[in-house]
Amino acid sequence: MSLNNASSNARIHVLAIGGAHQFGHFLPVACELERRHPGQVRLFVSTEAEAAAAVDFARGGHLPQVEVMRLPAAAVLLPATLHKAARLTIWAQRLRDAAVILCAERTSTMLKRLPGDCPPILHIPHGAGDRAVGFEPRFRLFDHVMLAGRKDRDRLVEAGFVTAQDCTVTGPVKLATVLAGALAKPPLFDNGRPTILYNPHFSKKLSSIEAFGRRLVAAVVADGRYNLVVAPHVRLAKRWSAAKRREWEALAVAGQVIVDLGSPRCNDMTYTLGADLYVGDVSSQVYEFLARPRPCLFVDAKGVAWQDSEDYAMWHFGEVIGADADPVAAIERAFATHGAYVQWQRERMAYTIDGIAWLADGTPSFGAHCPVREAADKVEEFAGLKPRALAAVA
Known part of the structure; x- marks a missing residue:
């Protein structure tokens, strides 16, 4: 040309x-x-x-x-x-x-x-x-x-x-830019509990939110050991009625559960950098979360034959559960077994995100790239x- x-x-x-x-x-x-x-x-x-x-x-x-x-x-x-x-x-x-x-x-x-x-x-x-x-x-x-x-x-x-x-x-333009400008941010919650990010996709054919989302919120609130951020892909809630938005926003609990249906914090990596565990289905934001390898948990709400599909490669970053699984038990396993997934998370990230490397303390860096x-x-x-x-x- x-x-x-x-x-x-x-x-x-x-x-x-x-x-x-x-x-x-x-x-x-x-x-x-x-x-x-x-x-x-x-x-x-x-x-x-x-x-x-x-x-x-x-x-x-x-x-x-x-x-x-x-x-x-x-x-x-x-x-x-x-x-x-x-x-x-x-x-x-x-x-x-x-x-x-x-x-x-x-x-x-x-x-x-x-x-x-x-x-x-x-x-x-x-x-x-x-x-x-x-x-x-x-x-x-x-x-x-x-x-x-x-x-x-x-x-x-x-x-x-x-x-x-x-x-x-x-x-990655976005990831490298955010990491280059990332200053120490206050924690998402001030109570010292581990924080879970639930980041379901917007596609009705793929998303876990209807089958799993409310059960996750209820289980985390009842258990009391974790914080939770419900931050779906911003396109999901745009399709909702005002009444449905209010219904989901009413699930927020001061000091324990944030429900964010589309603020700038859903896009600027505030949640993906600030959480301790990622729970989701098929959103690409899992690759932003894994800029610093941490536990992941995936929800198969549709009965997908995913094991050998490149379309679901991210589901090898952690356990995959059905929508009827016990949320708290799965969260406990995700934290306990993360060591088995760290090496694959880093290898797949290096293949997906060019130039990323990690300092001795786990901090991601792009060096001169x-x-x-x-x-x-x-x-x-x-x-x-x-x-x-x-x-x-x-």
Whole structure:
């Protein structure tokens, strides 16, 4: 693929149409590009609320100029599930008026299929989970993909969705950024009890929340030895009615149970860094939790044949229980048997998360490896701002 001619006016458009929960995976790269090329980067978001969230995320740093992709009144009447496609169609000419496009979701590949010319589209997937949905044919439409680790590269190449030349293992932008800026934070609770994070997925076909969630809360409260944070994937509660949200939020217990259905703490690794045990099903956030290997417990609420499936590789990080299992007994076993899983957790993390290592005290580190810098270099290359030959040497 030929590159655009190098130009001081080359524009980089960053599409953020997947929601603020994806910001951590690409916005640090957008800010680094804005630092290098002031005024040449534009960030496109869907709503005013997301624009405000981007400003808060950047915290006074090098945030690109933000444009809200407003919809005309007629388009707003469309079902919410069609709003992404409507924005991409209506804004296509503006979005494609750039040297390169960067995005973290795959709906933006529509820009390749609409009539008219489209610049190269580069992709940073939002997460490094094992689910099959993370490895699908739309990857073929990207001009280049930047991945968190060798695991994702190998699966995409083996599936034929990308070639080895069309993807780069840059490392995990979100995880590396959070760890680089992580200061000592106060504990999630001030009572000294071990804290459990329950992080169910949003997919009705895969999530354990309906079959297991309430039983887990009730058991932990009755037992009294543990704290619990119920923090599902933020997309789950967005589908709920106000009444159902209130029902779940009413399960919170001051000083023992937090129910968080979508605050920024669900996305900024506050809970994955602060908990002592991970309980979940198929969320990719388990790989953020295992930045520091700790006990894991997985709930198979659907009777999955998972043992030999790469789509459930994370279920080898701890015991897998059915939704009818005794929650407290399973929690006790998870803490007691963690030593049997530590080595595999570290090996799989090193395969999934490029560049991660651990200091003697278990603190995760990326050393001199900087995924943000490497991803920004690749975007510059496709924008014609960095010669490909130099990029290969850098």
